[in-house]
Amino acid sequence: MSAKVRLYVDHPLGAGQPVPLTREQAHYLFGVMRLAQGDLVALFNGRDGEWQAQVAEAGKRGGSLVCETQSAGQAVPPDVWLLFAPIKKARTDFIVEKAVEMGARRIVPVQTDFTNSERIRQDRLQAHAVEAAEQCGGTFVPEVADLHRLDRLLADWPEGRQLMFCDEASAAGGLDGAPQGPWAILVGPEGGFSQAERDRLRALPFARTVSLGPRILRADTAAVAALTLWQTTLGDWT
Amino acid sequence: MSAKVRLYVDHPLGAGQPVPLTREQAHYLFGVMRLAQGDLVALFNGRDGEWQAQVAEAGKRGGSLVCETQSAGQAVPPDVWLLFAPIKKARTDFIVEKAVEMGARRIVPVQTDFTNSERIRQDRLQAHAVEAAEQCGGTFVPEVADLHRLDRLLADWPEGRQLMFCDEASAAGGLDGAPQGPWAILVGPEGGFSQAERDRLRALPFARTVSLGPRILRADTAAVAALTLWQTTLGDWT
The missing domain is CATH 3.40.1280.10 (SPOUT methyltransferase, trefoil knot domain)
Incomplete structure (x- = not known):
């Protein structure tokens, strides 16, 4: 199963890396997109490629994800x-x-x-x-x-x-x-x-x-x- | 002076050719764009190039233009x-x-x-x-x-x-x-x-x-x- 939601975060990504969510991100993932604990999200930060991350904590005002596997390397377009x-x-x-x-x-x-x-x-x-x-x-x-x-x-x-x-x-x-x-x-x-x-x-x-x-x-x-x-x-x- | 308004019409265009206006066109030219008798409009119909036409009659529900000079030949894009x-x-x-x-x-x-x-x-x-x-x-x-x-x-x-x-x-x-x-x-x-x-x-x-x-x-x-x-x-x- 792969993630249905892609999210940009300003946080380092890597295997086992926990990623805290802002209030807005938590609202989007859990309020709007109705994700729950255990669901997958695709994360990227513009530096570390794309990672499949699992919802570890889902709250109304916050929450966290944990990176599992890298699903795409970092691409950098030509200059x-x-x-x-x-x-x-x-x-x-x-x-x-x-x-x-x-x-x-x-x-x-x-x-x-x-x-x-x-x-x-x-x-x-x-x-x-x-x-x-x-x-x-x-x-x-x-x-x-x-x-x-x-x-x-x-x-x-x-x-x-x-x-x-x-x-x-x-x-x-x-x-x-x-x-x-x-x-x-x-x-x-x-x-x-x-x-x-x-x-x-x-x-x-x-x-x-x-x-x-x-x-x-x-x-x-x-x-x-x-x-x-x-x-x-x-x-x-x- | 050249026309500030371009209008597509479904009517033949040529030197001296009168072009009657529909109610919608008259509303646009005289109501919205505030043109008056003697003003210029650029006309094209997809077949005869672009023509500069002068307002001959301006009414609330209709009117007419008269083509003066051709301002562009008909262009046809590649197939x-x-x-x-x-x-x-x-x-x-x-x-x-x-x-x-x-x-x-x-x-x-x-x-x-x-x-x-x-x-x-x-x-x-x-x-x-x-x-x-x-x-x-x-x-x-x-x-x-x-x-x-x-x-x-x-x-x-x-x-x-x-x-x-x-x-x-x-x-x-x-x-x-x-x-x-x-x-x-x-x-x-x-x-x-x-x-x-x-x-x-x-x-x-x-x-x-x-x-x-x-x-x-x-x-x-x-x-x-x-x-x-x-x-x-x-x-x-x-």
Whole structure:
């Protein structure tokens, strides 16, 4: 019998390891999902793979599990970041969810010239990334960074990281012949990039302009399409 | 000045052509969007490209436009169908929206062994495809077919059409060396395909099993990823 519930915990996992539950986790497992002592839960913490754990104590306000066997090793996606401009709440949540499923290592909301929102709820987006990993069976949870201004991010760009700039207004090509190594993907905001941003991005020595086809894509669609292109060319879809 | 509103109409478009409006269209243009006589609207009908049309008559229950100049030629996406198993309403709507953006020629909901829903609202999904085309700037609206049983669809498969079978449980490859021509893409339902379906699909002479990477994707994510793979290899993303 294998676990029907997957749960992310921030606690070391290993054979025989007891894992205490927070009040919220206990409510979810015993109140909502109606698990009882002896039932199995699949646990992951983003570091130690996935473990089958048994309910040792089930209470209304707490409880504990004990890890039994490891059911999956720790997976770490290739080193690609997704940079995107936050849009309406529901679409932003979708982008985070899609980035987790598509195997982004890190998610970076960026403020561009045409971005409407000036702040994001980083904690909410991070929780959304955790939930997406719980649901898609992954063992890795990408970090969701705080909102960065695009111009500052480009000025402080990390040494050795390539940038795939998805420019809808361009007739650029794909990633053929692009170098292996750390990458970041930048997908545009609703309304596109400003001309100043486009000129700057195209002139960067570490940036490669890539086309996402002849149709206009929403930001969440563009994120999945761009990650597909990258994963099939340079990532772990072989 | 160009039009701020795009509208799909089921009426021939051409220079000087008058276009009568339905009550709903008049309500949208004049009640919701507050357009008045002389304002411009971008029209498309899926056949005659996009036209800039001027409001000739604006009434509460009707009105008319007159086409002036063609602002885009008619685009027709490559001949690829998207076959998918309907899921929860919001996700099904997303799949239709994504298929339009990604340039599917036809959208076919299929009932598989593990599909929960036994019926769909074809008219609602078709209206959703129209709305997606209005919003993404496209001039083509794919037909959304009625729900087909997968087994019958495969038994009556159209001569000469290839099938890209996206099997999450497989370590199959991509589309390298796949033949040009008409294709269909089949993405799996939540819960995957049954073993009988998988065996049958893998044995079909016109089917090619393709992997969508090492992570489990939701159906809407899989639809975008599969269409990206197809468009970059065999379609119009060159």
